[in-house]
Structures are given as structure tokens and as C-alpha cells.
Amino acid sequence: MNIMLFAPELFLLTGALVLFLLSLGSAGGGKARGTTLLFAIVTVASALVCLHLEGSLFYNAYRIDFFSQFIKLIIAVGFLVVLLVGRQLKGVADDVRAEYYLFLTMSTLGLMMLVSSVELLTLFIALELSSYSLYLLVPMRDDRAGSRMQMEGAIKYILFGVVATGIMLFGMSYLYGLTGTTYLGELVTRLHPIMAQPAAIVGLAMVLCGFFFKLAVFPFHFWVPDVYQGASNETTAFIASVPKIAAVALLIRMTTLIAPGGWPVVNLLVVLAVASMFYGNLVALVQKDIKRMLGFSGIAHAGYVLLGILTLGQNGYATAMYYITGYLVMNLACFLVICAVSPKGENLQIDDLSGLHQRSPLLALTLAVGMFALAGIPPFVGFMGKFMLLANALNEGYLALVILAAINTAISIFYYLSVVRVAYTTSPEGYPAVQVAGTTKLVGVLLMLVIIAMGVLPTAMMNIATSAVRVLL
Amino acid sequence: MDILALQNSLNTYLVLGALLFGFGAYGMMRNRTFIGMLISAELVLGGASINFMAFSRFLAPDPTVGQIFTLFIMGLAAAEAAIALSIIIAVYRNFKSIDTDDVAELEG
Numbered sequence: 001m002n003i004m005l006f007a008p009e010l011f012l013l014t015g016a017l018v019l020f021l022l023s024l025g026s027a028g029g030g031k032a033r034g035t036t037l038l039f040a041i042v043t044v045a046s047a048l049v050c051l052h053l054e055g056s057l058f059y060n061a062y063r064i065d066f067f068s069q070f071i072k073l074i075i076a077v078g079f080l081v082v083l084l085v086g087r088q089l090k091g092v093a094d095d096v097r098a099e100y101y102l103f104l105t106m107s108t109l110g111l112m113m114l115v116s117s118v119e120l121l122t123l124f125i126a127l128e129l130s131s132y133s134l135y136l137l138v139p140m141r142d143d144r145a146g147s148r149m150q151m152e153g154a155i156k157y158i159l160f161g162v163v164a165t166g167i168m169l170f171g172m173s174y175l176y177g178l179t180g181t182t183y184l185g186e187l188v189t190r191l192h193p194i195m196a197q198p199a200a201i202v203g204l205a206m207v208l209c210g211f212f213f214k215l216a217v218f219p220f221h222f223w224v225p226d227v228y229q230g231a232s233n234e235t236t237a238f239i240a241s242v243p244k245i246a247a248v249a250l251l252i253r254m255t256t257l258i259a260p261g262g263w264p265v266v267n268l269l270v271v272l273a274v275a276s277m278f279y280g281n282l283v284a285l286v287q288k289d290i291k292r293m294l295g296f297s298g299i300a301h302a303g304y305v306l307l308g309i310l311t312l313g314q315n316g317y318a319t320a321m322y323y324i325t326g327y328l329v330m331n332l333a334c335f336l337v338i339c340a341v342s343p344k345g346e347n348l349q350i351d352d353l354s355g356l357h358q359r360s361p362l363l364a365l366t367l368a369v370g371m372f373a374l375a376g377i378p379p380f381v382g383f384m385g386k387f388m389l390l391a392n393a394l395n396e397g398y399l400a401l402v403i404l405a406a407i408n409t410a411i412s413i414f415y416y417l418s419v420v421r422v423a424y425t426t427s428p429e430g431y432p433a434v435q436v437a438g439t440t441k442l443v444g445v446l447l448m449l450v451i452i453a454m455g456v457l458p459t460a461m462m463n464i465a466t467s468a469v470r471v472l473l
Numbered sequence: 474m475d476i477l478a479l480q481n482s483l484n485t486y487l488v489l490g491a492l493l494f495g496f497g498a499y500g501m502m503r504n505r506t507f508i509g510m511l512i513s514a515e516l517v518l519g520g521a522s523i524n525f526m527a528f529s530r531f532l533a534p535d536p537t538v539g540q541i542f543t544l545f546i547m548g549l550a551a552a553e554a555a556i557a558l559s560i561i562i563a564v565y566r567n568f569k570s571i572d573t574d575d576v577a578e579l580e581g
Contacts, residue, residue, distance in 0.1 A: 125545065136560075143567065148567035148568065155561060158560055159507065159514060169518065170494055170521045172542075173490070176542070182542070
């Protein structure tokens with residue numbers, strides 16, 4: 001076995017072991033943060049080095065190709081940025097920070113293993129590794145200030161998560177029963193002739209449910225607002241960004257199983273996309289808590305991403321990848337501001353951002369760029385992504401869907417821009433000044449540059465995404 | 474059909490699996506306590522396990538795969554129950570209740 005094939009995961013695993021040892025002692029949060037940052041940087045470097053490797057591990061259950069390595073690189077970079085964004089970790093008590101970083105690392109490890117899994121059992125285990133760690137991150141928020149909503153968010157998260165897993169497993173059992181194999185490669189060839197059977201359609205749709213839960217698509221979205229609001233700002237920054245990349249990658253992998261006879265599954269995806277967009281955008285309009293608002297906007301964005309996936313073509317998959325990568329960057333820019341502005345790690349109402357342009361001009365600009373990008377206004381990445389998604393769906397003949405998505409984009413502009421309005425046009429009186437560390441400023445500028453660069457020059461990223469997706473088809 | 478032949482037919486077990494799945498899903502919606510919801514969730518996983526065992530016994534070319542899958546489901550279900558119970562204890566410490574109606578400060 002070539003050890004380089006597994007290098008990024010091995011570094012993360014080593015990091016998790018070191019953090020576990022640290023958590024046994026009485027090491028403070030500073031040491032744990034340094035260790036995690038070090039291993040995150042090494043993981044990003046090794047993911048870059050391993051970008052073009054190809055091979056199979058563990059009896060062909062684990063596939064390393066450009067698709068998986070490209071997504072692993074995005075996940076590793078996302079993990080590093082989340083660590084930098086939540087550097088001060090205001091919302092978590094110092095004595096549990098070693099465990100906090102341990103679970104954060106394990107969750108990232110699970111996501112990385114998820115994108116390489118091409119066998120149902122491997123996929124299930126990797127998914128659970130990442131989910132279980134996430135369930136535990138939510139209630140780790142500091143409860144000394146008397147806040148107890150994190151417990152409520154956590155219990156809802158795990159109970160919905162278990163049901164989603166159960167539905168996915170039930171679907172997997174039908175796929176296994178119909179084909180007698182658990183390898184995705186063989187599933188494709190054996191499912192194609194029997195795709196019109198109800199059992200195959202029901203099984204496949206149920207397997208997709210597990211990933212709908214991760215991506216927060218409409219009927220599996222119940223956990224989103226409560227977990228976003230209950231979890232500490234730094235945890236929410238992670239939950240809102242990195243797992244979605246892996247969820248989209250897996251949805252792409254699983255939808256390649258859909259053969260021409262599988263139109264009911266495609267219709268299901270269409271219905272869920274429309275429902276997610278309308279539900280997310282309409283409910284986000286009335287939110288006061290900014291994390292809750294971003295949660296509902298995340299549901300809407302999951303609907304937009306489905307627009308690309310449901311066309312089942314190379315171009316649609318590549319645009320979905322492009323869009324979710326852009327979403328990661330836009331979302332992290334917004335969470336950078338939330339983490340920095342929140343004085344002691346408490347939740348921010350939208351009104352708490354009043355006069356941000358005077359309290360911290362750079363953060364206000366980062367927030368504005370992030371919100372404009374999420375709203376889909378040129379020249380930012382959100383516009384380019386939505387434009388390509390809609391153009392592709394139109395080419396594939398989903399005219400009604402494109403019109404509905406365009407209406408939704410218009411609705412969403414209202415609540416994104418009202419945040420910008422609060423930050424730029426209200427007076428800062430009565431709100432404390434914001435202390436911004438140098439690293440935060442640097443990360444903010446870098447995120448803004450990426451948002452603009454990806455929006456202005458989408459071709460480079462699209463070419464990479466297209467060649468990554470081509471591996472699957 | 475002869476009642477004695479039921480135990481040797483795939484459909485019996487598939488119906489049983491689907492019933493467990495249905496009970497679990499119904500229980501998730503109807504139960505008013507978190508422990509009850511956890512038990513319902515375990516029923517869903519049990520339904521999936523029975524399906525895997527039935528398919529590997531009656532249909533699969535290699536009967537070990539389904540059995541291994543079921544073993545892993547059992548292991549992960551145990552881990553998940555441990556995590557869920559620890560969170561339920563944390564909920565109880567804060568709310569002095571594990572009733573879904575009492576623990577509803579967030580508007581989900």
C-alpha cells in the first residue's frame with residue numbers, strides 16, 4: 001500500500017491522537033489550538049502534494065482520484081480557515097478546548113474519508129465518524145453565562161441525525177438486496193437494468209436522504225435553525241460550511257447511480273430544490289438572530305445546489321461543485337465577522353451590527369462582500385455560481401425551475417441587504433468598539449479576494465471542477 | 474401459504490423490517506420524551522439490520538457482507554446511544570426535564 005495515498009487523512013488522524021493525549025492532561029486551550037493549527041497546515045500541504053494521485057485502498061472500498069483529492073483539498077483549506085476564524089474560541093470554556101479541537105479534527109477526518117468512500121459500509125462509517133463528532137461539538141458551548149439553548153440544539157441535532165441515518169441504512173439495505181453488492185461501481189452496472197423497479201427507486205431516494213440531512217435540504221432541515229442558534233459561533237461556522245462540501249460531493253457520487261429509468265428520483269430532487277429555496281428564503285425574511293438567518297439562507301442555498309445536481313450531467317455537477325465552494329468562502333466571510341464582533345461569544349442579533357462601518361471598517365466591508373455574494377450580486381462568486389446553475393438548468397430544459405429560482409434570488413436580496421444596511425447606515429452609539437486581531441484582518445482580506453477572484457475569473461475554477469467531475473462519469 | 478413455511482421466506486423478514494421501520498418513524502413523531510425518541514430511532518436501525526440479514530440469507534451471492542454490515546450497524550448504534558444519552562443528561566441538568574414540550578426555547 002502506497003502510504004502517500006492516505007497521507008492527508010493520516011496527518012489528521014495523528015493530529016487527533018495528539019489532541020487526545022493533550023485532553024488527558026491538563027493542557028490549556030492554547031496548546032491544543034497550536035497543535036490543531038499545525039496539523040491543519042500540514043494536512044493542507046499534504047492534500048496539495050497528493051492532488052494528482054490515483055489508486056485504491058482497503059480492498060477497493062476507498063478510491064483516490066482527482067475528484068476525491070480535489071474535494072479533500074477544499075475540506076482541508078476550509079478546516080484551516082475555520083480554525084483561524086474561530087481562533088479565540090470565545091464560546092467554549094478553556095478546560096474543554098482540547099476535547100473541542102479533538103472532535104473538530106475527527107469530524108474533518110470523517111468528511112475526508114467520506115469523499116473517498118466507494119463502498120456503502122465505508123461510506124456509512126465515514127459519515128457517522130463525522131456526524132458523531134459534530135453532535136458533540138454543539139453542547140460544548142460554555143454554559144456559565146446561563147445559556148442552555150445549546151443542549152436543546154444538540155438533542156434535536158442527534159435525534160434527527162439518527163433518523164436520517166436510519167432512513168439511509170434502510171435504503172442501503174434495499175440496494176444491497178437488489179444487487180447483492182455494496183460497491184458503488186458494481187451498483188451502477190447492476191442497478192441500470194432494474195432502475196424502473198419501485199424498490200430501486202425507493203432505495204436510492206432513501207440513501208440520498210442521509211446526505212439531504214447533511215446538506216439541510218427541505219424535509220431534513222429541522223435541525224438547522226436550532227443548531228445554528230444553539231451552537232457557539234465558531235462551531236456554527238464549521239457546521240455551516242465544511243460538511244456541506246462533502247455532502248454535495250456524495251450527492252454527486254450517489255446521483256451517478258440514477259439511470260435513465262430513474263426519473264421519479266429526478267422529480268423528487270426537483271420538488272425538494274423548489275421547496276428548500278422557498279422555505280429557506282421566506283422564513284429567513286423574518287429572522288432577528290443573524291446565525292438563524294444564515295441557517296435558513298443555507299437551506300435556500302442547498303436548493304440552488306440541487307439545481308445543478310439534478311441535471312445529472314458533467315456541466316451540472318461541475319457548477320454544483322463550483323457553487324458550494326463559493327458558498328463555503330462567502331459563508332466563512334460572514335462568520336468571520338460574527339465571531340469577531342461578538343464580545344464574549346454570545347449570539348448576535350442583526351441589530352448588534354449597527355454602525356459596524358465605524359466600529360471596524362474592514363469587518364463591515366468583509367460582511368458587505370459576504371452578504372452581496374450570498375445575495376448573488378456581480379462581480380462576486382455568488383452571482384457567477386447562480387448564473388451558471390440557472391443557465392445550465394435552462395439548457396437542460398427546466399424552464400419552470402429556473403423561473404422559480406430567479407424569483408427566490410430576488411426574495412433573498414432583501415434580507416441579505418438589510419444586514420448590510422444595518423452595518424452601514426445606522427449609528428454605532430451604545431454598541432461597544434470591536435477589537436480585531438491581525439490574523440482576523442488578514443483572513444478577512446484573503447476571503448474577500450477569493451470571493452472576488454472566483455467571481456471575476458470563474459473559468460479556472462470551473463475547469464478544475466469539470467476535470468474532477470469527469471473522473472466519475 | 475403454509476404457516477410453517479413463513480419462517481423460510483424472504484418476504485416475512487422484509488415485512489418485519491418495514492414494520493419496525495414504520496413503528497420507529499411513528500414513534501419519533503409521537504413520543505414526548507427524548508428517551509422514547511431514542512428508542513424509536515433504534516427501532517429504525519433494527520429494521521434496517523433485519524433487512525440486511527434477510528437479503529444476505531436469501532439473495533446475496535456472498536452472505537457475509539450483510540452480516541458484517543449488521544455488526545457494524547450494531548456497533549455504531551451503541552456509540553450513537555452513548556452520545557445521545559450523554560446529551561440527554563446535559564439537557565436534564567439544564568432543564569430538569571427530558572420532556573420535548575419543556576425543552577422548547579428555540580422555535581424550531
